[in-house]
Amino acid sequence: MVQLFDGVDTYTVILFITLAVMITLLVFSMIPRRTGQQGKPSIKTLIKCVDGHEVEREFSRGDYVGKKVKCPQCGKEAVVMAIYIKRDQQPGKP
Amino acid sequence: MAGEDWTSTLLVLLILSSFLLNFTDIPQRIQLWRWSSYIRKRIIQLFEIEQDARRKAVKYLSEQGLKDPGKAIDDFVDNYFLISPVSLEPTDIIRRLRHLIRERNKSVKAYVREVFPDASEEVRQNAEVMFEIVSVLVLINKIVKHYFQLGLKYSNWILMMQLALEMPMIVRLAKTYDDAMDSFASGTPVGDGAGPLAVRYLLSFDVPEREVAEETLVLEGTVEGRKVLAIKAKGPGSSVGYPGEALRKVVEEVGRVSAIITVDAALKLESEETGEVSYGVGAAIGDPGPEKIEMERVAAEKGVPLYAVVIKMSEEDAITTMSEEIVKGVKKAVDIIKEIIRKLPPEEPVIVVGVGNTIGIR
Numbered sequence: 001m002v003q004l005f006d007g008v009d010t011y012t013v014i015l016f017i018t019l020a021v022m023i024t025l026l027v028f029s030m031i032p033r034r035t036g037q038q039g040k041p042s043i044k045t046l047i048k049c050v051d052g053h054e055v056e057r058e059f060s061r062g063d064y065v066g067k068k069v070k071c072p073q074c075g076k077e078a079v080v081m082a083i084y085i086k087r088d089q090q091p092g093k094p
Numbered sequence: 095m096a097g098e099d100w101t102s103t104l105l106v107l108l109i110l111s112s113f114l115l116n117f118t119d120i121p122q123r124i125q126l127w128r129w130s131s132y133i134r135k136r137i138i139q140l141f142e143i144e145q146d147a148r149r150k151a152v153k154y155l156s157e158q159g160l161k162d163p164g165k166a167i168d169d170f171v172d173n174y175f176l177i178s179p180v181s182l183e184p185t186d187i188i189r190r191l192r193h194l195i196r197e198r199n200k201s202v203k204a205y206v207r208e209v210f211p212d213a214s215e216e217v218r219q220n221a222e223v224m225f226e227i228v229s230v231l232v233l234i235n236k237i238v239k240h241y242f243q244l245g246l247k248y249s250n251w252i253l254m255m256q257l258a259l260e261m262p263m264i265v266r267l268a269k270t271y272d273d274a275m276d277s278f279a280s281g282t283p284v285g286d287g288a289g290p291l292a293v294r295y296l297l298s299f300d301v302p303e304r305e306v307a308e309e310t311l312v313l314e315g316t317v318e319g320r321k322v323l324a325i326k327a328k329g330p331g332s333s334v335g336y337p338g339e340a341l342r343k344v345v346e347e348v349g350r351v352s353a354i355i356t357v358d359a360a361l362k363l364e365s366e367e368t369g370e371v372s373y374g375v376g377a378a379i380g381d382p383g384p385e386k387i388e389m390e391r392v393a394a395e396k397g398v399p400l401y402a403v404v405i406k407m408s409e410e411d412a413i414t415t416m417s418e419e420i421v422k423g424v425k426k427a428v429d430i431i432k433e434i435i436r437k438l439p440p441e442e443p444v445i446v447v448g449v450g451n452t453i454g455i456r
Binding site for chain 1: 100101104280281282283291294299329330414415416417418420421454455456
């Protein structure tokens, strides 16, 4: 039998390498995988003014699509056009 | 010699493990133990999700003035189920199913009115959905526990393996229902509201409207020089209305129509993007049957083209707050509807049906 070092033969080396590989695989399989992380979501309300411009603001309870409100920019009559969840773009993501 | 000892030991180990793997149930028992421990952890997760949804419902209902929301939820859960009609004899099945669905809806509404007499219609509609969500989560938990305990009882490792492999999807579904509670509590539009939103974008918010069926409106306006009658559920509370019944009534009122265009949210395939829009022929509606068949029957009886425009989204997108991509998809769908209308003869009215839950959309 091939002796690599004094008292350590090839089988022992193979055994230790196999053990090390198995433990590494086990540890990696236990680490939870990260799933498509997206930025923090926020709910926005899109308001359309009679003048034609659109303003996006934070959603406030009681908002609904079609609700008549004052335009946050000019104070004229406006209507809620959409309420939607907006996710911040992840940095470095194309 | 040390090497020869190792060779003999390895050979013995190999033969022994080969025997254990091939001629005993030990590997299956180990797998059963591993899968059961995995499922047990997921069951705890499901229980936490259920409790979270219950807490959210209790908080919302207390804020709206309900005195004992916990009891109201407990009395609802497990009750108000619907037994499918006999399908062995299919004659009349749609009429029977419609009757059962409507009776169930009436019972649920009556229950909510009974426990919540002073609430507005909108709050009651939202409360109904919350009761239903908690009920669904309790049911999911019960079904998972049922198969888990059955698997353990009979050491059925195949059942256990199937359940373990399904668990990530089940937990994801439960989490989606829990997230939906936030949307219904805050009254924001959900992805399924794409149809009603398309109707509002097609016509304006100031066009005349009237209730043509229970919780279902018909709006009248003009698009591309053609008269358009648009059907949607009555908002901004949570409701899907009865679009099939409403369509029949409107068609019978106006006599001849040039086309019926249905617009609804549709479940996307994993490879598709949220907010993608497609169009085709047929009734775009995901009800158990009665409303859809009514649409198909009306179109077939009158010989009217029935078009479908769908906005793609996942199940999560459909029951949680509408995403920006869906709003963009709705705008694209409206352009497609206009394109269809433009090709129709101008002398006859067009009917557009916006199918879906109108929460957060007037």
